[in-house]
Amino acid sequence: MKGKWLFKKACILIGWLLIWQLLVLLVGNDILLVGPGETFLAAVSNMQEIVFWKTILFSILRIFSGFLLGLAFGVLLAALSERFPLIEEILQPVVTLIKAVPVASFVVLFLIWWHAERLSTAISFMVVFPNLYANTLEGIRSVDKKLLEMARVFHMPFKNRVFYLYRPACKSFLDSALKISIGMSWKSGVAAEVIGMPDYSIGEALYRAKIYLETADVLAWTAVTILLSAICEKIIIYLWKHFCKWEPRCKINAVAENGKRKENPAITFAHVTKKYGNLIVLKDYSKAYNFKETYFFKNPSGSGKTTVFRLVSGLENPQSGQIKTAENSFGYLFQEDRLCEEYDARTNVALVSTNPEKSESMLRELLPKEALTKPCRELSGGMKRRVALVRAFSTDSNILLLDEPFTGLDVENIVKVKDFIDKYKQNSCVLLATHLPL
Numbered sequence: 001m002k003g004k005w006l007f008k009k010a011c012i013l014i015g016w017l018l019i020w021q022l023l024v025l026l027v028g029n030d031i032l033l034v035g036p037g038e039t040f041l042a043a044v045s046n047m048q049e050i051v052f053w054k055t056i057l058f059s060i061l062r063i064f065s066g067f068l069l070g071l072a073f074g075v076l077l078a079a080l081s082e083r084f085p086l087i088e089e090i091l092q093p094v095v096t097l098i099k100a101v102p103v104a105s106f107v108v109l110f111l112i113w114w115h116a117e118r119l120s121t122a123i124s125f126m127v128v129f130p131n132l133y134a135n136t137l138e139g140i141r142s143v144d145k146k147l148l149e150m151a152r153v154f155h156m157p158f159k160n161r162v163f164y165l166y167r168p169a170c171k172s173f174l175d176s177a178l179k180i181s182i183g184m185s186w187k188s189g190v191a192a193e194v195i196g197m198p199d200y201s202i203g204e205a206l207y208r209a210k211i212y213l214e215t216a217d218v219l220a221w222t223a224v225t226i227l228l229s230a231i232c233e234k235i236i237i238y239l240w241k242h243f244c245k246w247e248p249r250c251k252i253n254a255v256a257e258n259g260k261r262k263e264n265p266a267i268t269f270a271h272v273t274k275k276y277g278n279l280i281v282l283k284d285y286s287k288a289y290n291f292k293e294t295y296f297f298k299n300p301s302g303s304g305k306t307t308v309f310r311l312v313s314g315l316e317n318p319q320s321g322q323i324k325t326a327e328n329s330f331g332y333l334f335q336e337d338r339l340c341e342e343y344d345a346r347t348n349v350a351l352v353s354t355n356p357e358k359s360e361s362m363l364r365e366l367l368p369k370e371a372l373t374k375p376c377r378e379l380s381g382g383m384k385r386r387v388a389l390v391r392a393f394s395t396d397s398n399i400l401l402l403d404e405p406f407t408g409l410d411v412e413n414i415v416k417v418k419d420f421i422d423k424y425k426q427n428s429c430v431l432l433a434t435h436l437p438l
Contacts, residue, residue: 020036021035021036034215034219038216041216042216051200054200055202055205059189059190059200060228062117062121064185064232066128067125067185069121069125070124070128070129070132070185071128071181073125074129074130074132075136078133078134081133082141088137091133095129095130098129098130103126103188106122106123106126107123110192117196117198120189120203121189123189123191124186127184131177131181131184135177136173136174136177138173139172139173143165144169153330154253154391156253156351156352159248163247164250164340164351165340168244171244175240182232183229186232191203205221206221247343250356253353265288266326266398266399267288267323267326267399267429267431268324268325269287269323270286271285271321272286272318272321272323273318274304282307289429291398291428294432295430295431296434297431297434298435306335306433309403309433312325312399312401326399327397329399330395330397330399331392331393332401332403333388333392333400333404334388334403337376341375342376342377344373344375344376345363345371345390348376349391352395354396355394355396359390359393359394362393363390365416381407382409382410385405385406386417398429399428400428400432401431403433404434406436
């Protein structure tokens with residue numbers, strides 16, 4: 001198959017070269033157009049000069065530095081814009097202006113303000129920055145809000161959020177943005193060099209070839225530019241793909257020190273009222289929940305079980321009343337699994353674990369060995385549920401909120417999960433919502 005692919009590509013290339021040579025014959029003027037042979041000989045002749053390699057080196061440094069600056073500022077400012085909306089408002093007119101102003105205008109202004117040596121770097125930056133900023137911002141905003149809630153409840157370390165929540169979300173946006181930006185940076189950067197003509201630059205070489213009507217040199221330097229752009233694209237995309245595949249060791253979750261651990265009550269509701277629009281879910285609700293106790297919520301669907309859990313964990317606030325907890329961290333099994341589907345069970349648990357070795361031991365109790373290293377998207381619904389359950393027990397909290405832990409499990413695994421909860425709940429305060437007659 002690879003041989004056929006290479007043969008096909010070679011035939012296409014030869015076909016275009018033949019068309020090029022045919023056009024040369026039709027034009028019949030070496031000043032207007034020269035063939036691939038003359039262009040190749042001109043390139044080989046240039047390569048024998050030291051100045052050729054200095055020109056290549058300095059153009060790469062100028063243009064590539066502009067691209068890297070655009071990438072760095074685009075990603076950084078996109079992250080700050082998502083975190084602080086005021087920054088996005090401040091940057092919006094600037095980004096819009098950069099996108100709307102013609103490159104030629106920037107070239108003229110930068111020639112007035114700066115030295116020609118920096119022109120191609122500045123232009124490359126101006127062309128690349130808006131594209132990478134916009135795509136990174138969209139990628140950050142595409143992160144599943146339920147996963148962000150999970151990260152918040154479990155106090156997931158910042159490093160783990162960046163690599164395992166935001167990086168996968170940004171990947172699809174940056175895959176194409178990087179390819180487009182690299183090509184644009186070379187096109188605009190060389191164009192800026194043609195105008196500014198800094199020493200040892202591809203733009204200067206193109207301009208001199210044009211002045212002396214050396215068409216072969218013009219085409220040779222154009223081919224060199226295309227080749228350099230393609231090589232840079234391959235390198236950047238190669239590094240980006242490997243960065244996306246890299247799974248750095250998860251930072252151990254150091255949960256904030258809990259206040260009155262194991263001192264009752266663990267949770268106190270005092271005259272709490274919670275409603276959504278005109279629907280009142282809790283009205284003047286008061287109750288205390290103690291450590292070393294398990295409380296079963298077997299009310300019908302829509303009666304407020306999940307709302308109680310979300311209020312306890314701080315994901316929602318009541319309209320009136322007060323909720324106090326003896327600890328500021330929670331082990332939460334959400335009604336949905338809320339797993340990072342592209343990563344395996346070990347990684348999903350390690351993202352929030354305070355003791356990775358203990359967490360993996362718990363995983364082995366509930367899952368077959370071969371399931372531990374599979375991406376969670378390949379696991380059955382029951383297996384995903386057990387991974388989410390182990391994650392809830394992997395924090396250092398003694399307040400456990402278990403919302404329908406037996407969903408999707410057969411009878412054998414229901415018994416296994418029930419024994420697991422009884423074994424590891426120890427002195428915790430457990431709030432468990434279920435429809436099963438336990």
